[in-house]
Amino acid sequence: MIDQAIFQKPVLVSMKDLDVTTVKLLIQRAEAFKQGLHLELTTPLYAANLFFENSTRTHTSFEVAERRLGLSVVQFDPQTSSVKKGESLYDTCLTLAAVGVNLLVIRHWQDAYYKMLINQPSLPVALINAGDGSGEHPSQSLLDMMTISENFGDFSGLKVAIVGDLNHSRVARSNMEILHKLGAQIFFSGPAYWYTPEFAPYGTYLPIDELVEQVDVMMMLRVQHERHQSAADFDAAAYHRQYGLTVERAARMHPDAIIMHPGPINRDVELASELVESKRSRFVSQMQNGVFMRMAMIESVLRAQDLGCLV
Amino acid sequence: MIDQAIFQKPVLVSMKDLDVTTVKLLIQRAEAFKQGLHLELTTPLYAANLFFENSTRTHTSFEVAERRLGLSVVQFDPQTSSVKKGESLYDTCLTLAAVGVNLLVIRHWQDAYYKMLINQPSLPVALINAGDGSGEHPSQSLLDMMTISENFGDFSGLKVAIVGDLNHSRVARSNMEILHKLGAQIFFSGPAYWYTPEFAPYGTYLPIDELVEQVDVMMMLRVQHERHQSAADFDAAAYHRQYGLTVERAARMHPDAIIMHPGPINRDVELASELVESKRSRFVSQMQNGVFMRMAMIESVLRAQDLGCLV
């Protein structure tokens, strides 16, 4: 059983708060769920997923994880909520806690939105960050670590490339943080102007053609057109040729090396369409693992809340 | 147990239809749910919540109440429904009843929309009004009565101020109706031009500075910008200074007097932000009580429908 003290507070918002031991415990627990571990709630619990940005993978994955753990999922759509009448995120959460919601899973466009929600005695709820602006994306990061762990066992000395739209990527930020702690060697690639100074302490920049033969993991990032100023000027074919993982480049990867992508994929931009479901690709595994990792995350924050209801 | 004959028809749409005895029975029943009363459905029942106006509190509160009573909640979003193809509200409800929905909870922008739905033999469903235009808001009104009852026991002679955007407020209309029947003394305040002749029979108008020291309940109303013609001209600071419950004014309230607000709050407009979770405020209690009162309402209409399925 997961140690009830894995978290002191019922909050999981940033990879910065997680040490190596905790990450490994969460991976271990997620693997147990994947093997069929089943928990029972001893009292009804309610979850609400507040997605202020579009999502398929993360949203449905959290919902399935909640239902598998026996939670009841309350519908919430920002577009038809009182947010449209100007209600703040804090007051929205205050409301949901008051009507009996026990777990809030939030994706929001504002960086570190969660700072206004944690350490509030009036919000007796568990909280998981499902992505904050260009900040972090801890559940994606943890499912990525789980997937890497399944393939390579240990992280020490593992060579991981994070490639593409670094600047707007919360996946890049969360993953470089934890990969660094876990002892992996990090490389960055993609358009050089997206390799801003905040990335330098975590790893060096290399053109993709120099990277592709020497790393164990090619972690391709989605070009986030919706966060760019001038999406109209973007030349997808040119990007693919210069920065993308093409079929030709993939052929030069180490025999055991894998390809990862957090999705959604711009096919034939950052990643060749033919590679998406290729033998090297862990795209589908990542999505499958996501449900089990999110179950482990939810279990942890519920136990920290001391609801004493998972047996 | 609630008397099966509390309602003749499976309909709860207006506070005008409820006498004092019924309101007190509903409060008593809601308190029993709050104390942990648990009912079981003997047959599966389905609820649909049709919200044609934005809502967080009322919508999620009804959903949690339905789930706590064991009902299955069918998703319905007017924005992706056949309403967009021009289907009428009546035909929408006819459809939902035909596919097996047993309870409809409706919020609609049209005043008294429910008149076209009740007494229709082809609609064998229970119906609760969750707010009609600038008409009524019975579930808010009943949870407000529950909250007042918890604080003061009896309503007789209780002094209640309803303050703010009276003209557009279904909360004001529903509450003045039932408070009057319950024997409370009602006062109104806010911009004088919103105190239209329909309010006069229920209570007198006083400037907030004259009210604040003498009433037991300050019921602050939300300024409903979305129903106003010229929201751009609105000066929030000026409104707060002249008509709002400021920290200074709250300090002059009677020691046992309470502050209420139906939410969502325009912080620092009708109510000072610091007061929202202050000791006097019942804002969170109102939201908590809402779930239990809605359980009592749902139980009552289901029993009137004679589904014989709650034990």
Add this chain to the structure above:
Amino acid sequence: MIDQAIFQKPVLVSMKDLDVTTVKLLIQRAEAFKQGLHLELTTPLYAANLFFENSTRTHTSFEVAERRLGLSVVQFDPQTSSVKKGESLYDTCLTLAAVGVNLLVIRHWQDAYYKMLINQPSLPVALINAGDGSGEHPSQSLLDMMTISENFGDFSGLKVAIVGDLNHSRVARSNMEILHKLGAQIFFSGPAYWYTPEFAPYGTYLPIDELVEQVDVMMMLRVQHERHQSAADFDAAAYHRQYGLTVERAARMHPDAIIMHPGPINRDVELASELVESKRSRFVSQMQNGVFMRMAMIESVLRAQDLGCLV
């Protein structure tokens, strides 16, 4: 019990794939559900309903059918999904399958969208077409056959008129296909320019006044304004007078003849408002039957997927 081999593949997308025996088995099974047949899942199953076009009847009917069979329904709204970031329908389905969804019910504006989804080993899900563009609408067609079967027993020699907006109607396409196989005699009516050559092999065109006295079923189609180029020019009263089922025309129908409509109805356009719930009308029966037919369809595709979980 339904034969586990009723379908070879867990897919129900077109009436063209169904022979007469299968249709009759599905009707028989739907009637069993209507009589109260109850199945139990031996393992939790998840359904997702992907509606890329507006719907009330079909969407809620599938959801109720899924819940009655014990499936858990995962929320999915294209408007707030990664489809908005450009993710393809295939990748969306790949994602849902990966997170553990077992049944996809899809309505999409693209004709035959399902061709890119079936026979994909990477998509281990059951698939039901809930309407594709101006293509087909098999669940509507099957519930229509069930309703006709309840009224007339056999289809052989039955005279069925399909009247109205033929050109845009997937209901017309699915129904003429199966009615033809079942031995019914088909007639078409409505504006002659909507009777395009694809309809000719299935039945002759007649003006409504010549049809109304000689057919057993008047199947009225909705004028689909949203699929027309020039909705502004449309004269509803003129359409009703010339092509619609008026009260006067209905009075000339054979005593046992019935009126059907897939909904939503444009009242007083294709069908007089007074006729919607008249004795001849099967509009409400169609919607009621829809839930049971969809249960039969879902059961069939789940059994073909060999989930072995319905007992």
